[in-house]
Amino acid sequence: MANKSSLKKMVSLTPLIVLFLISAFPAFAQQYADIILYGGNILTANQPKPDDSSVAEAVAVLGNRIVAVGTNQEILRMAGPQTLKIDLEYRTVIPGRIDTQVPLTNLKSLAENFRNQAEEFLAQGVTTVSTHLSKVPLGVIQKLDLPVRVAYAAEVSLQDPAETLLQNYEALPSSTVLWNIGFYLASADGLENSAAACMSKAYPREARDFPMWRAQAFGTNGNCLPTAKLRSAVDTILKSGNRATFDIHGDKGLDDLLEVLESFSGQYDIKRTRFGVEHCAAIRKDQIARAQKFDIAFSCDPPLGVHLEDGTKSTATEILFGRQEGGDMRAPLRSMIDAGLRPSLQTDSLNYYSFLATQQLVVRSFPNTRILGPQQRISRQEALHASTRWAAEHLGREKELGSIEVGKYADMAILDRNYLQVRQDGLNEINVLVTILGGKVVYTEPDYANRKGLPQVGYRGNLGSILIRGRLTDKLPYQ
Ligand SMILES: [Zn+2]
Numbered sequence: 001m002a003n004k005s006s007l008k009k010m011v012s013l014t015p016l017i018v019l020f021l022i023s024a025f026p027a028f029a030q031q032y033a034d035i036i037l038y039g040g041n042i043l044t045a046n047q048p049k050p051d052d053s054s055v056a057e058a059v060a061v062l063g064n065r066i067v068a069v070g071t072n073q074e075i076l077r078m079a080g081p082q083t084l085k086i087d088l089e090y091r092t093v094i095p096g097r098i099d100t101q102v103p104l105t106n107l108k109s110l111a112e113n114f115r116n117q118a119e120e121f122l123a124q125g126v127t128t129v130s131t132h133l134s135k136v137p138l139g140v141i142q143k144l145d146l147p148v149r150v151a152y153a154a155e156v157s158l159q160d161p162a163e164t165l166l167q168n169y170e171a172l173p174s175s176t177v178l179w180n181i182g183f184y185l186a187s188a189d190g191l192e193n194s195a196a197a198c199m200s201k202a203y204p205r206e207a208r209d210f211p212m213w214r215a216q217a218f219g220t221n222g223n224c225l226p227t228a229k230l231r232s233a234v235d236t237i238l239k240s241g242n243r244a245t246f247d248i249h250g251d252k253g254l255d256d257l258l259e260v261l262e263s264f265s266g267q268y269d270i271k272r273t274r275f276g277v278e279h280c281a282a283i284r285k286d287q288i289a290r291a292q293k294f295d296i297a298f299s300c301d302p303p304l305g306v307h308l309e310d311g312t313k314s315t316a317t318e319i320l321f322g323r324q325e326g327g328d329m330r331a332p333l334r335s336m337i338d339a340g341l342r343p344s345l346q347t348d349s350l351n352y353y354s355f356l357a358t359q360q361l362v363v364r365s366f367p368n369t370r371i372l373g374p375q376q377r378i379s380r381q382e383a384l385h386a387s388t389r390w391a392a393e394h395l396g397r398e399k400e401l402g403s404i405e406v407g408k409y410a411d412m413a414i415l416d417r418n419y420l421q422v423r424q425d426g427l428n429e430i431n432v433l434v435t436i437l438g439g440k441v442v443y444t445e446p447d448y449a450n451r452k453g454l455p456q457v458g459y460r461g462n463l464g465s466i467l468i469r470g471r472l473t474d475k476l477p478y479q
Contacts, residue, residue, distance in 0.1 A: 032080025040088025096127030096411030125413030182243030245276030311369030
């Protein structure tokens with residue numbers, strides 16, 4: 001449902017814009033904009049609260065930055081003879097999408113295939129991806145000319161002794177396309193489908209759709225890291241002043257982390273450190289209240305699809321906790337946002353269509369399947385924040401990325417349909433027409449480019465044939 005307040009047009013900002021331009025770009029008086037998008041619905045995500053964010057008509061780009069956002073009249077004044085002007089014809093523009101976890105190391109040969117993979121991201125409007133990398137793939141990535149922005153966490157294993165945990169890591173100089181976001185602590189537990197997620201409930205051996213549960217290979221409650229081990233790892237991280245993201249699948253795994261954080265809360269400013277927790281496969285409401293005290297940055301998988309669930313069978317969480325409670329425990333973004341947290345959306349996949357992931361947060365089902373945890377539905381404006389503004393915060397780049405605001409990098413995507421008005425269960429059908437990254441047109445949809453006289457740039461394969469777009473088949477090269 002489109003919220004009225006979000007549709008209000010931006011009030012005239014001319015004096016503000018002029019002031020900014022004089023102070024930040026003294027040479028601007030002689031300079032025209034490089035790109036102007038006008039006549040559209042520009043969803044700026046310019047406010048902390050999704051519903052307060054403005055919808056503007058036009059935006060101007062100079063160099064790699066956004067230099068003005070406002071009405072057509074205000075912005076078109078900045079056009080010169082060389083300016084690329086795109087009449088949006090009322091189409092939607094969104095900030096460049098940010099996927100807070102994609103498994104880049106699943107690419108067969110990172111060096112050979114990264115460019116093609118990056119072009120697929122750009123064709124989905126994704127301009128920034130976050131990933132975790134151990135030393136070797138980081139070395140590969142470092143040498144590449146990166147067509148998308150990559151934030152990485154240095155991957156270490158919680159199985160290693162705390163004394164050596166941070167040793168293998170040397171800080172690299174950060175750039176506008178590659179930067180470090182701290183450590184990624186892998187293997188706190190494992191996947192729920194193999195009964196490895198550390199859960200507060202015992203895995204029943206007889207679950208029909210989960211044959212691996214029969215063995216209970218990690219014990220009745222999954223693979224739970226000893227608390228002492230977690231405690232010394234957290235202590236090491238906190239002492240070093242680094243940020244960390246924890247790879248946690250089960251609710252007991254999160255209980256253990258929260259307990260450890262609570263035990264250190266007198267000693268360290270954990271809230272300022274803002275630890276991350278990935279997956280959100282099983283989170284209880286009482287845990288969200290505890291996590292809020294530390295302002296945990298949750299990076300959530302969409303509720304369905306990451307583990308090939310198609311919504312026709314019960315998920316692992318539902319079998320353990322019952323259909324209603326279990327459904328509500330998967331990617332509980334409604335409860336998180338209501339508690340004041342700012343969760344982000346990760347696809348955790350190289351081929352989960354970015355707008356299908358958005359649809360999952362809003363609808364919580366695949367087309368024609370049952371609904372999973374309807375109480376956890378969020379609005380499409382909130383879902384947009386989860387892939388833009390809140391995701392930028394998760395990656396420590398909220399001053400540069402995540403919204404369409406003066407001074408930020410010009411990362412944006414033009415969509416083929418109205419994001420606020422398309423049917424909820426049609427959000428996955430949204431296509432990207434143009435992607436702009438750092439003020440450069442990096443993707444154009446072929447027909448749109450023809451019609452608008454834009455250059456043909458970027459991915460030219462068929463996204464529909466390789467990406468999950470509302471239908472799952474086991475033929476897909478799913479990660
Ligand atoms: Zn994981």
